[in-house]
Amino acid sequence: MIKKPIFIILVFMLLILPEARSFAAFEMSLAEGFQTIDFGTMQMDEKKSITRKGNYEHRFDFTSDTGRTWYFKTHMMRPFTSAQHSIPAENMQWIVEQVVNGGGLVSNSVGSPGNFSTSPVLIYTSSGNDSTGTTVQIKLKYNLKIPEYQAAGSYTAHIRFIMVEVL
Numbered sequence: 001m002i003k004k005p006i007f008i009i010l011v012f013m014l015l016i017l018p019e020a021r022s023f024a025a026f027e028m029s030l031a032e033g034f035q036t037i038d039f040g041t042m043q044m045d046e047k048k049s050i051t052r053k054g055n056y057e058h059r060f061d062f063t064s065d066t067g068r069t070w071y072f073k074t075h076m077m078r079p080f081t082s083a084q085h086s087i088p089a090e091n092m093q094w095i096v097e098q099v100v101n102g103g104g105l106v107s108n109s110v111g112s113p114g115n116f117s118t119s120p121v122l123i124y125t126s127s128g129n130d131s132t133g134t135t136v137q138i139k140l141k142y143n144l145k146i147p148e149y150q151a152a153g154s155y156t157a158h159i160r161f162i163m164v165e166v167l
Helices: none
Strands: 006-014 026-031 036-042 047-050 058-064 070-082 085-087 092-100 113-115 121-125 135-145 154-165
Touching: 036 047, 036 135, 058 070, 058 154, 070 092, 085 154, 092 121, 113 121, 121 135
Parallel strands: 006 154
Antiparallel strands: 006 036, 026 058, 047 135, 058 135, 070 085, 070 121, 070 154, 092 113, 092 135
């Protein structure tokens, strides 16, 4: 069987949207990053990591001085699709490579992959001095695994990252 290339581009959407019963009195920004993650050409059954900035791909900066706990979450708004074919959201993973100035809890622990989902997934919960005006930096990298029998095509997906502070 000849392996056909699969071209993967992830359209990366950075949106700060409040969830139910939330109040946006904080700041989240994407530093030194792109709005697109491009895995390039991949083969069936291939796994690839994206870490173009050394050991990470994106750095998020969070600042809150409200004294309340905040949460960093993500979800895949639309899984990878190409025409009528799709790749499950769980085939892409986020990995927290480093937390700088943060005293909170990484949901999977630093260096451990977490699967994307079409429902919000918790990445980080603030704690300690995280809500006293300190800027917390979270560096992420990404993995993608192409299914063994995936149809060739140019696949795109949409991801949302959010910072939530519940009242």
